[in-house]
């Protein structure tokens with residue numbers, strides 16, 4: 167079991183309030199991802215759950231029991247960092263088994279647990295190597311393996327893939343998803359990466375300046391954001407924001423995803439000029455400078471040609487537009 171509850175949790179460093187009253191419930195077995203701009207408090211919140219930072223006020227509980235005062239080692243939590251922090255003089259096998267050895271497990275228990283984790287992470291052939299003889303991706307898998315052998319209640323990941331190259335990130339991301347399915351463990355994961363958040367999470371927590379801006383399933387946040395902050399943060403390229411007044415609408419601001427904005431050289435609702443075109447292979451992004459609405463992004467499937475400076479017309483799909491008030495709160499009609 168590993169259900170986590172945060173109740174009105176705050177954190178101040180001196181007079182600086184960093185976490186300003188967070189309530190959160192993560193179910194047993196859930197994969198929960200923290201996202202938000204740099205400095206919003208993601209790592210601080212994770213470190214408070216791990217016990218590496220004190221909680222200024224509020225309560226952290228696992229399976230209903232308060233753990234605020236419990237030492238990190240007694241929380242049954244395993245943390246995987248972006249830097250692997252492996253012991254250079256120990257083999258992969260000994261790095262993975264160290265925590266169990268320190269906890270007094272028998273040699274047979276350690277061997278069984280490390281062999282099982284090695285099998286899950288395809289580390290079998292590397293067990294007798296030292297960290298210096300491994301690639302970055304392999305080291306990160308060892309760091310994950312070291313977390314798995316302890317069968318913790320909760321796994322915490324702080325940007326574990328950010329040191330890996332693009333191909334390895336994808337492979338390791340898929341591995342983490344598979345691991346989550348196989349272990350059925352509760353995982354909390356901090357990332358800057360939209361794709362990691364969207365693909366790994368059962369639940370995404372969007373943080374903004376130490377507060378929760380919204381919690382929800384990835385596609386719910388994408389399709390049904392509560393405010394302009396979440397609407398603009400989730401999704402890449404970003405949602406376009408249009409001034410509704412200019413379009414004769416009653417709300418203050420209109421949000422439209424780049425894939426729901428049609429572009430034509432002949433006719434449409436908003437006049438603009440092509441300022442830049444990006445061909446990404448499977449899709450084309452067209453950036454158009456408009457009067458009143460600034461630079462708008464259009465996402466088209468496949469390859470498309472538009473000359474820079476060409477006059478174009480943009481038309482939002484009315485069924486897919488989101489309305490916001492002047493304070494950025496969503497208006498649901």
Ligand SMILES: Nc1ncnc2c1ncn2[C@@H]1O[C@H](COP(=O)(O)OP(=O)(O)OP(=O)(O)O)[C@@H](O)[C@H]1O
Nearest residue numbers: 179182184202203204205206207208209210211358
């Ligand atoms: N020990 C500390 N003393 C003072 N301020 C701190 C301390 N640790 C973090 N902070 C401040 O708390 C805020 C949140 O930091 P945190 O590392 O949690 O953000 P983050 O969302 O993880 O950022 P990033 O995405 O850049 O890693 C920042 O403004 C940071 O400067």
